[in-house]
Amino acid sequence: MPSPTSLRPADGRAASEPVGTGVRAQAEGAAEADAEVLRHRDRIDEIDRQLIELIRERAERSRMVQAARMSTGGTRTHLARENQIINRYGEALGEGGTEVALLVLRLSRGVAGR
Numbered sequence: 309m310p311s312p313t314s315l316r317p318a319d320g321r322a323a324s325e326p327v328g329t330g331v332r333a334q335a336e337g338a339a340e341a342d343a344e345v346l347r348h349r350d351r352i353d354e355i356d357r358q359l360i361e362l363i364r365e366r367a368e369r370s371r372m373v374q375a376a377r378m379s380t381g382g383t384r385t386h387l388a389r390e391n392q393i394i395n396r397y398g399e400a401l402g403e404g405g406t407e408v409a410l411l412v413l414r415l416s417r418g419v420a421g422r
């Protein structure tokens with residue numbers, strides 16, 4: 309006659325509990341979830357690094373365009389072009405895209421505005 313403990317399933321749950329609900333199964337599930345979080349966070353951090361780098365390059369190039377235009381008496385800003393950019397972000401990203409475009413333009417324009 310087996311002892312009561314030898315009747316316990318190997319995954320740590322009580323024999324009366326459904327598969328996947330035992331202490332071990334829950335611990336394994338939690339470890340997998342933790343690993344998944346770390347994997348996605350690694351990629352998110354990499355994406356953020358790239359975004360920051362791209363925003364910096366964009367701002368630098370934008371300031372060069374602005375400087376070139378102003379060197380011949382033009383304005384710093386060009387509203388028709390900005391509207392095209394705002395629409396592009398809005399169409400690609402939805403309502404929040406418009407706000408992203410406005411922030412990107414603000415970062416690119418520097419403090420002075422026009």
Ligand SMILES: C=C(O[C@@H]1C=C(C(=O)O)C=C[C@H]1O)C(=O)O
Pocket residue numbers: 369370371373374384385386387389390393412413416417
């Ligand atoms: C860079 C330019 O100058 C300004 C900055 C813009 C930008 O950062 O995208 C867009 C229009 C202008 O207000 C441009 O005209 O292309």
